[in-house]
Amino acid sequence: MKFYYSQKLSHFPNLLHAFTTKESGNLAFHVGDDPVVVEKNHELLGNNLGYEKEKLVYMKQIHSDLVYVVADEDFNTPPTCDALITDKTGTPLMVMVADCSPILFYDKIYKVIAVAHAGRAGAFKNIVKNVIDSFGNFQSNPKDIVAVVGANIGVCCYEVGKEIFQEAKELGLEYAVEKKGSRFYLDINKIVKNQLLACGLDEKNIEFSDECSCCNPHKLYSYRAEQKTGRFAGIIMLG
Secondary structure, three states: OOEEOOOOHHHOOOEEEEEEOHHHOOOOOOOOOOHHHHHHHHHHHHHHHOOOHHHOEOOEOOOOOOEEEOOOOOOOOOOEOOEEEEOOEOOOEEEEEOOOEEEEEEEOOOOEEEEEEEOHHHHHOOHHHHHHHHHHHHOOOHHHEEEEEOOEOOOOOOEEOHHHHHHHHHOOOHHHEEEEOOEEEEOHHHHHHHHHHHOOOOHHHEEEOOOEOOOOOOOOOOHHHHOOOOOEEEEEEEO
16 A cells, blocks of 8 residues: 655654555545445554554544544544544544645644544634644644645635635635636635734745645546545544
């Protein structure tokens, strides 16, 4: 299996993290694939990365701004939300995407991890702020949090309608829309970066993948490029 990793998170020996590719197979149960095959993909992924599948916590993602604090959940009890946070060791957290932004977070002082699913809805609702606010419950200082945004659909491919442009304007996010003739293109990464900085993160602790999922459907799942497709994932675990 091929994975890609964050340069910033790779500095921490107590962390397991990775972003998957199509080589890991589809990891989502809700896209029409045989659930036995999907579960096998999860088992193989855990074996490759070095965690127990049963301890993995993923989400029933609903394009919300809900953050869930993980306590006793496991593979069979996925919460309905779009972000997870925990200070438990040996508990891998997973976010699944196919064009949306998979975000991994780590507080290097208090040893807290989180994942978030930030598509257009999540970015417009500022799920990033809710995640950083949730770190406050663990005494975290935003200056100590590292945030890594994996591959997602880039402004090169994310054409949106005029109604989305109007919504962005109403939310003060017009800066993230590029107009090319009569067409509008949305830059989710620009929104997420501004939100992370507004929450107090240091720019040196923020990292973005330079890959567009829609430009690379041979490597990554992309809903915009393929319509019916699987999900790749970001994973993080405290050792």
